[in-house]
Amino acid sequence: MKTDALIAMLARGNAGVAPHAVERRLGATVAVGLALTLLAVLATLRPRADIAAAAQLPMFWWKLAVPLVLVVLSFAAARRLACPGQRAGPAAAIGAALLALLWAVAGADVASSPAASRPGLVLGHTALPCVVLIALLALPVLAALFVALRSLAPTRLPAAGAAAGALAGGIAAAAYAVHCNEMALPFVAVWYVLGMAIPAGLGALLAPRWLRWS
Amino acid sequence: MEDVEETLRALLLLALAGDNGAYVAFLTQSGAHLRAYFRRRLMTSPNEVEDLVQETLLALHNRRHTYQTTQRLTPWLYAIARYKLVDLLRAQSPRRRVEVSLDDDDASELLPADVSPAESRRDLLKLLETLPDRHRLPIVLVKLEGRSVAEAAAATGMSEAAIKVGIHRGLKKLAAEASKRR
Numbered sequence: 001m002k003t004d005a006l007i008a009m010l011a012r013g014n015a016g017v018a019p020h021a022v023e024r025r026l027g028a029t030v031a032v033g034l035a036l037t038l039l040a041v042l043a044t045l046r047p048r049a050d051i052a053a054a055a056q057l058p059m060f061w062w063k064l065a066v067p068l069v070l071v072v073l074s075f076a077a078a079r080r081l082a083c084p085g086q087r088a089g090p091a092a093a094i095g096a097a098l099l100a101l102l103w104a105v106a107g108a109d110v111a112s113s114p115a116a117s118r119p120g121l122v123l124g125h126t127a128l129p130c131v132v133l134i135a136l137l138a139l140p141v142l143a144a145l146f147v148a149l150r151s152l153a154p155t156r157l158p159a160a161g162a163a164a165g166a167l168a169g170g171i172a173a174a175a176y177a178v179h180c181n182e183m184a185l186p187f188v189a190v191w192y193v194l195g196m197a198i199p200a201g202l203g204a205l206l207a208p209r210w211l212r213w214s
Numbered sequence: 215m216e217d218v219e220e221t222l223r224a225l226l227l228l229a230l231a232g233d234n235g236a237y238v239a240f241l242t243q244s245g246a247h248l249r250a251y252f253r254r255r256l257m258t259s260p261n262e263v264e265d266l267v268q269e270t271l272l273a274l275h276n277r278r279h280t281y282q283t284t285q286r287l288t289p290w291l292y293a294i295a296r297y298k299l300v301d302l303l304r305a306q307s308p309r310r311r312v313e314v315s316l317d318d319d320d321a322s323e324l325l326p327a328d329v330s331p332a333e334s335r336r337d338l339l340k341l342l343e344t345l346p347d348r349h350r351l352p353i354v355l356v357k358l359e360g361r362s363v364a365e366a367a368a369a370t371g372m373s374e375a376a377i378k379v380g381i382h383r384g385l386k387k388l389a390a391e392a393s394k395r396r
Contacts, residue, residue: 001338003331006268007241009357010275013381016232021279083280084293153277155297214273214301214393 022082022152029148030075030167033141037175040137045179054183063177063188069098070170070196074163078145081160082152088159095166099193106189124187130180134195137172138165142199146206150213157207165203169196218247223287230278245271246327248295253328255299262302264334265392270298272338272389301393341391349384352377357385 018024041047054060077091110118124130145164154160173192182188222243229237248270252263273294281290342350355366356377367374 001268001334003245003264003268003271003334004242006271006338007238007245009353010241010271010385011229011234011237012357012360013363014232014234017230017279019283022282083282083285083290084277084297085289085291086282086285153273153280153294153297155293212301213277214269214390 022079025148025151026079029144033144034171037137037141037171041175041179047178048181059183062185064174066188066192067170067173067196070166074166074170078163078167081156081163082149082154084153084155102189106186110186121184121186122190124182124184126182127191130191131195134173134176135198137176138168138199141168141171142203146210149211154211157211158204161203161207161211162200165200166196169199219286219288226281226287227283241271244274244291246329250326250328251295261335264332265336266298266302268334268338269392270295273298276386276389336392342388345384345387349380349387352380353384356381
């Protein structure tokens, strides 16, 4: 087939596309992913028993805010990385700055507490389940985001995979926070961050193989 | 080279709004720039050039919804071209890890257009014949024979929605087969 014939073939019929296809494709995946992950947490792990009382405390909302900020930032990065010729953009730098801020505030929290209570602030009682469950809850969302990205056109595959993983991790951690009893910011700064970092790293590792499109 | 950016961008924006004449012009001019780009980078395997031009045009078409209208066009186009080139180089030497810098701004060394296509080695029409009917028939009827979606639906007994999906998925499948059979 000659190239001119290919061009005529591609142009025949309607070449128009609806605008904002990238935002709509990724946004739909995030919305469904968040809803299903929250449902899974509510159905299997159950919301914490004292959720009505806990919702009165600022810490309950901070614990939700940390992953939700990651969701917003990694969505912005994934949207850009889904399009050829764009980099992650300002989201990566903002995320790094906010992580440093989180660690600084958590560090100050530990430093200003009595020495005897410090290990408890960081270790809590549920560190291991927290990390494992956030990482596990992120996996289906990560898979769905990979499917969505493959229908777009990422060309920086590890970066796009990492953004998708961070997005999945943020969604999983936000849903998990409804179940989690821990109420110390240092706990969140260590174990939530680790739980969200695992899918992000996994996304970057799997991307060269699984994000390839043709 | 700014005018290349301006011209191609204007053509694609018209095409995305539904102007098929502008789309032919966009693909033809993009093809000429891609040909120059690949010829320069495939000195040792010149007979791959036209195949890669065709594969990249197919990718531009299948992924045209990822062009953000506020973005510069040539970085988008050359990012796809470079992605396809890396794909080919990897296939040629699977053991050697191909290093093609992602950071060089290829668009800045935009070459003069090359309007003399070589023969392509791979025949996309033959490849099209290997696709299942639900993909092949919509493409043949609408995209090659120029029939309307409604006519194609009547001729095949498929719904109009199935015809549209068949074209869309079929062209993606054609691209996948093309990059598989190098």
